[in-house]
Amino acid sequence: MPSGQFNPKFAMPTSLRVGLIGYRFMGKAHSNAWRQAPHFFPLKAGIEMHTICGRDAAGVEAARAQFGWKQAATDWRMVVNSPQIDVVDISTPNDSHAEIAIAAAAAGKHILCEKPLAVTLRQCEAMVAAVKKARVVNMVCHNYRRIPALALAKKMIEGDALGRVLHYHARYAQDWPMDPEFPLSWRFQKGISGSGANGDIHSHIIDLARYLVGEFQEVSALMHTFVRERPVPDPAGKGQGLGGKAGKRMAKVTVDDAVSCIGRFKSGAVANLEATRFAAGRKNHICVEINGTKGSLFFDFEDMNRLKFFDRTLAPDRQGFRDILVTEPGGIHPYAGQRWPPGHIIGYEHTFVHAVADFVDACAAGRSVQPTFEDGLANQRVLEAVDQSARTRQWVKV
C-alpha cells in the first residue's frame, strides 16, 4: 500500500496502546520488543504496553506481571474491540490469525501479525482485503529481514555489488522434535498450523528470497514426514508449540517434517531451499548464500553480526571472502547505529525490536511498512505451490 493511503483517523497518535494476543514463545519475544524499541530508537510515537491476552487466566496474568503489561485478558475479542487499543499484535497459532486480524481491521486497529500470515490462500486474501478496506497499517513478522547483516545484503544487492543474481541458496534447519515421543503440539496438526516445516520455517527463507532476490516464477518440491504418529499432549501442555507434555494416546502427524525445493525466480535466477526439523545438532540454523555475476554474499544466523562478501571485480590476487562485522554506527550499517558502539554485537531478540521500531514509525506516519500482508499473501502462494508440487510431483507455477 503506498503512503498516504491510510485512514488519517489512525495516523500520528502520540502514543500507541498495544494489545498483544498470545503470551508464550512469540508473546515473550514481542513483549521484549515493545519494551526495548523506545530504548534504542527515536520513535515517532510512544508505546503503551496496554493488554496481553491468552486463554488461560493464571498463565496470562503471570505473563502480564513478568513482561510488564498493564492489563491481562482472556478473550481476544475484547482486546480487538477495545477503544483503549490502537495496535493489535497477533502471536497466536496460525489458524487464528485470519479471524483476529480481520476483526482488528474492522475495528480500525493497526496490525502486526506473526508468520505465516494464515493457513490458506483464501484466508490470506481475506486479510489483505480487510486491511485495505480499513486502511490500517499491516505487517507480517518476518523478523529475519531486520538482521542488520541481511538488511546490508539487500542494500548491497540493490547497489549492484553482486551484478546479476544467479543463485539463491538457503537452508533453515532445526532438530527440536526428532524424539518420536515429542508430543503432537499444534505445530504437527495441519488444521491449526496449515503445514509443518513448510509454513513454520521454510516461509522465512522464502520471505528472505523475495526480499533479497525477487518473485518466484515456479517451484519443484518434495515434502517428507519422518515421524508419522506422536503422543497427544497432556492437557497441561496444551497450546504449547515447541514443548508440552506427552500423554498416552497416539495420533497422526498431519504435516511435513522436511521440505526441499528448487525453483526459478522471475528474474531468471535459480533457487535451492531446504527446511527441516530433523537436522540433528541444528538448533536454529539459517544459512543464505547468494551468487551473482560480480560476487557472492554468505550469511549464517549463528554468526548473525557478520556478512561474508566475495568481490570478483577485484584483482585476482586480492580476491577472497571478506568478513564484514555489521555493527558500524552513523548510518553506515542498517539498525546498528541506534544501539551500541562498533563491535558490540546483538542477538535474536533484536530482530523483533527492529521490526517493532519500524512498525511504530509507520503507524505514526500513516505509511506502509514491509513485509505487508500483501507480502504474507505472496509468501503463502509460494508455500502452496511447494505443497502442490510435492503432492503432484510436478513443477508448479507460483
Ligand SMILES: NC(=O)c1ccc[n+]([C@@H]2O[C@H](COP(=O)([O-])OP(=O)(O)OC[C@H]3O[C@@H](n4cnc5c(N)ncnc54)[C@H](O)[C@@H]3O)[C@@H](O)[C@H]2O)c1
Ligand atoms: N517470527 C518467528 O521467528 C516466529 C517464531 C516462532 C513462532 N512464530 C509464529 O508465532 C505464532 C505463535 O507461535 P508460538 O511459538 O509463540 O506458539 P506458542 O504455542 O508458544 O504460543 C501460542 C500462544 O497463543 C495463545 N493462544 C492460542 N489460541 C488463542 C486464542 N484463541 N486466544 C488467545 N490466545 C490464544 C496461547 O495461549 C499461547 O500463549 C505462530 O504463528 C508461529 O508460526 C514466529
